[in-house]
Structure formats: C-alpha cells, structure tokens
Amino acid sequence: MQKSFKLFCMAIAFGTIAASCGDIKKEDSKVIKKSTVTIENGRMTPEVLWAFGRIGSVDVSPDGSKIVYNVTYYSVEEDKSNSELFVMNVDGTDKRQLTRSPYRESSAKWMNDSKTIAFLSNESGNSQLWKINADGKGKKQLTDHKRNINDFLFSPDESKLLFISDVKYGERTIDKHPDLPKTTGIIVNDLMYKHWDEWVESIPHPFVADFKNGKLENIKDLLEGEPYESPMKPFGGIEQLAWSPDSKTIAYTCRKKTGKEYAVSTNSDIYFYNVENETTENKTEGMMGYDVNPIFSPNGKWMAWESMERDGYESDKSRLFLMNLENGEKKDLSADFDQNSNGLAWSDDSKSLYFVSVQHAVTQIYRSDIENDSITKVTDGIHDYVKVIPQKDKLITLKQSMSKPTEIYSVDMQTGKDTELSFENKEILDQLTMGNVEERWVTTTDGKQMLVWVIYPPHFDPNKKYPTLLYCQGGPQSAVSQFWSYRWNFQIMAAHDYIIVAPNRRGVPGFGQEWLEQISGDYGGQNMKDYLSAIDAVSKEPFVDKDKLGCVGASYGGFSVFWLAGHHEKRFKAFIAHDGMFNLPQQYLETEEMWFVNYDFGGAYWEKDNAIAQRSYANSPHLFVDKWDTPILIIHGEKDYRILPSQGMAAFNAAILRDVPAELLIYPNENHWVSKPQNGILWQRTFFNWLDKWLK
DSSP, rough: OOOOOOOOOOOOOSSSOEEOSEEETTTTTOEEEEOOOOOOGOOOOOOHHTTEEEEEEEEEOOTTEEEEEEEEEEETTTTTEEEEEEETTTTTSEEEEOOSSSSSEEEEEETSSSSSEEEETTTTSSSSEEEETTEEEEEEEEEOSOOOEEEEEEOTTTTTTEEEEEOOSSOOHHHHHHTOTTOOOOOOOSSSSSEETEEEEEEEEEEEEEOOOTTEEEEEETTTTOOSSOOOOOOOOOEEEETTTTEEEEEEOOEEEOHHHHHHHOOOOEEETTTTTTOOOEEETOOOOOOEEEOOTTTTTEEEEEOOOSSSOOOOEEEEEEETTTOEEEEOOOOEOOOOOOOEOOOSSSSEEEEEEEEEEEEEEEETTTTTTTTEOOOOOEEEEEEEETTTEEEEEEEEETEEEEEEEEEEEETEEEEOEEEEEEEHTTTTOOOOOEEEEEEETTOOOOEEEEEEETTTTTTEEEEEEEOOOSTTTTTOSSSSOOOSSSHHHHHHTTTEEOOOOOOOOSOOOHHTTTTTTOOOOOOOOOHHHHHHHHHHHHTEEEEEEEEETTHHHHHHHHHTTTTTOOSSSSEEEOOOOOOOOHHHOOOOHHHHHHSSSOOOTOTOOOOOHHHHHTTGGGGGGOOOOOOOEEEETTOOSOOOOOHHHHHHHHHHHOOOOOOOOOOOOSSOOOOHHHHHHHHHHHHHHHHHHOOO
C-alpha cells in the first residue's frame, strides 16, 4: 500500500549526529541542502543507523549507458519515510537526483529510448504510473487507474502495460449484513483468513492493457473471476511476472489454491497467458514445489525459473530450471550444484544465466552456461551480492556486508573485480570505525566444522575483557551471511563494546543440503548443541569475559533463546527474545502458513504415533520454564500473525511468575519486524539498556 508522506528530509539533529537526505526540494521550493554527518568517537548509534539512505530498485538503460535507482530516507522526528529517484552514468559519474517531492517515487524503469523513465508515484492521491526524462524534465502522469498500481512492466514493444493491482477477496461481513455498516466483526469459514500482518480482504492480480497515447485501454484481469493471488503474498513482486520478447506472452507465478488447501501447500506454478487470444496454460504442471520468478531469454528460445521439488517445504533447494519453448523440454541446470540459485538474469546473447547463491556464509555471483551445463563462480570475497544485471562486459549489482549497507557496484565479468558506483552513504561511513569481522571454524559435538562469524568492537583491545553475545539466527533456514540489517546490526552491537558470536549452525543454507535440512524435525536438537559449541569455543579467548555472556535472537532465534533459557547450564547472564515461539503446540494452531509447521515440526501435536512430531513438541520451551533463572527481555509485535504476540506475552508472564527478572516491549502497530523509525530507535535503546544492565 502506498501512502502520501510529507517530505521530511531536512538537516536533522540527533545529538551527536547531523544528517540530511540530500538536496531535496519541498513543495514551497525551499532547497534542503545535504549537511555533513558528525559522529562521536566514530561509533554507530541507533540514530546513525536510521540516517543511512537505503537503495532500492535498480534498472539499467537499454543502451547500457545509465542507471536509475531509488533511495529511501527516514525521519526519526516525523516517524516517516520517503523515496526519491536518482540517475547516473553506468560508470558512476554524473549522478543526479531526478525527483524532489513529498511523494513516494519508486519502481523506476527505463523506456526503450533510453531517455525516458517510467515510475510509480502517489502524487495524484494513489499510486499511478508517471514518466520523467533522464535530465529531470518532462515529468508527467501516464495513468489514472481506479486502483493503486503496485508495480508494472511495459511489453518489449511498449504497446501494452502489465501491472499489478489489488482486488477484493472473499465476502465481507457488510455484504451479508448491509444493515450493519459499522460492525467490525469478521466472519471466517476457512483457513488463511490472515497472513503475515493483515486480515486477507484483498489480493494482488496481474492486469494487461493496451497503452496508447499515454492511456490504458482494453484492461484485462489475467485472473478474472479467480480467487487466487499473483504475485504471491507476502513477499512476491513484479519479479514473479515476465513478458516474452515478442510481446505476445505473459508468464506469471500463481498458487491456484485457497483456504486450507493454500495453507498446507507451497505448490505454485508458472502460467503462460496469451495476450492475443486470452488463453492460459500451466507450463509447470506436475512440478510440486515452489515454481517462481520466470524470465525469458532475449532470443525467445528459453524460459528459466527458480524451482523447488517438494510440496510443503519452503526451504527446499532453489533449483535453476530451464525450459525449451520450442518443444517444452525441461532441464535442471543445477542438478550437480549443492546450493541455491536465486535472482536469475540472462546474458545478452542468451547463452548464459547469472544468479546469486550463498556458500560458506557469503553470497557470490555465479554464471551457468547452458550449452555445456557448467556453473562458474564469478566473484569472491567477504560480502553478499543481492542482485545482478548483466550488461555486455560487466554486471551491475547490489552489494552489502556486515560492515556496509547496500550500494550499487559494477563487476567485471572476467575478473570478478567490483567497483562501487553509488556511494550513497560515503559521508556517514567515512566517519564510522567498524569492528573487525573474523571468520572462524569451530568443531561441533558431532565432529563437523562450523563457520562462525566473530565481530569485534571498534578499537578492540586484546588485553581487555569484553562482554560477549551469542546471536541466534531466525528462519530457521536463513543464512548467517554478510547481511546488513537495520535492526540486528552486528556493528552497532560491537560499537557498544560487545563481541558478537554468530554461528552458521545446523539448518542454514550455504553448507550443502544435508546441513540445511538437519534442523527440520530436530528443534532443540543438534542446532542447539552447535550454538553452545560456538559460544564455548570463543569464550576460551582471554579477551572474553565468561561471566558476562548474553544470548539474543528473533523468530526461530527467539525460540532458540527461550529454549536455551531452560538448558544453558548457567552460561548466560542475560537473554533477549524477539517474536519467538514459546509454546509449540499452541504455535501449531496459531500460525497461518501450515506447510511450515507441518514440515518443520513433523506434524500435529495430536499425532501420538508420529515420533518426529512428538520429539518436536517435547522440546517446546514452555516445558522448561521451571529451569529459567536468568533475566530475559521479550519483544513482540501485535500485528505479527506468523508468531502471535500471545507467545511472547506467555513467556513474559511465565518469567514473572517464576520471579525471573523480565521486561516486555510490545508494539501494537508492528508485525514480525520493526519498521517505523521511532519504534526502531526504541528497540535499540531497550535492547542495549537491558544488556548493559546485566552484562556491564
């Protein structure tokens, strides 16, 4: 959903930091000039963290000469955000700001002439399509659709527009009882009535229309009359749809299921919609897991997509699949590649596919050559690449690390060497002293080698003793890679003079499928032993104060904290759990995506003959509260429908009843994350106040 936010980018004073969002012009034409950031002692603070500009979508012009991208800025004072568009040459020169408004501009894409940029803006009251010249002139609204346009793709010949808009889902209470217009009651008769952070009353649909003289004509809903979503909630976007090079076919991702059937299945498919005769064909029928993100080769001969094999397993291997569009033959190009393949992009000559994949806790760019079925790693180093756009002899990418937020880079295809282009946050980064990030390999209890990141405080002194935090990852099957987080940020923890131990325990990708899958059905098992192996190994160092160890985490990491609170054998002196699972039998019935708990828990708690399920529920943290003896901070959002706030509140209540020092930070307006600036600042302050109270 788009909202019209008042422009906030001004020279904001945050005590020891002054920051602004650049030369932004308010509606009264007053230019707000970018000021110099001043940071005390070179240390990260919550206010500094929220002053970073966050780079979003990136697009390269068809002639390969320019890049357009958007940057989101946050105001803690106004508790709002705003996005603006920027353009620069493909070598990073001649950077300029295109938009200066109090509205949100996003989803910028080049037109075929490489001179005009189409984008979304809510300037007219709802999100519509606009255009602007690359020199910042000629801004003009192109559409006036009755609904918000969530995202869009022009057909290659620019005669048609494919766009996403939300449509009504299901029957409202007022539809049944029109004489009760003020009732707030919601009548439910099937599952998936809520998802992530919303009551499901609308779903996204793809629409296609003729685009003539700046107007939409002959608008068609590709799923007209069908109660299915495309792209798929909660995270799917325009990457789940694609145009064929001849502008005659639209590929879209859809899981054509509703209610209970939707809640227990991950079986999505790729559908082809023929624009000329308006017919639809399922191109991945019989493939049972997630099939998502189709892309056509430039020569029109191939379609590639990301495919999972098993229905109901959302963390299955993401395979690189290829279809010959002439004969329909399908092929797994990653059959011998024991890693995920994500963010697919074709080379100009249609002979190779580029993608990103995590291995050994870093995310690199890879190339698959379709003629000889080979996969080659293009880049190396300690970082995460999160996007790749091939451009002749180079790749335009987004890159981040634990020590640097996302920036735009150019990568040489032959050498893998990258060159930064955007420098969005250079002024802030130049004044920060980051802690050293060290890669360690620790032997686990079953004799395997586990990669553990150790992050040291800035100005680290090996002759001192430091309080140390064990970081427990969420997911559970999410990589502990070189991600940059605006909440679980390791550098801000290090700046508070903590050493952080972040293990790639059992259940994370990047170490082969066997390592990834071991965790399913073994909550409270080997991965917990891995956590303790990591903290015990690092605690042997003379600079670690073994009497001042803390343990923190969110989601599955929050579950880990709750579980370790009953099993840590006096190791830790403070715990922090955010959005964690506390009571697994209750979680089974409270969550919305049933495929997750069915697979990861092994089934329902009433299945008494199901040994895997019974082992899962026997490891529920609520069963070990009698052993809780350590102060614990619990954080939860009331709009979290993945793990309901009752889980966090029950854990807090249990701690208080057990006379364990405890604190609860509850957010009525946040979901599984914390997205609002002032809530984010409060999160950080509460986080460090709690740790400092018990560990310093």
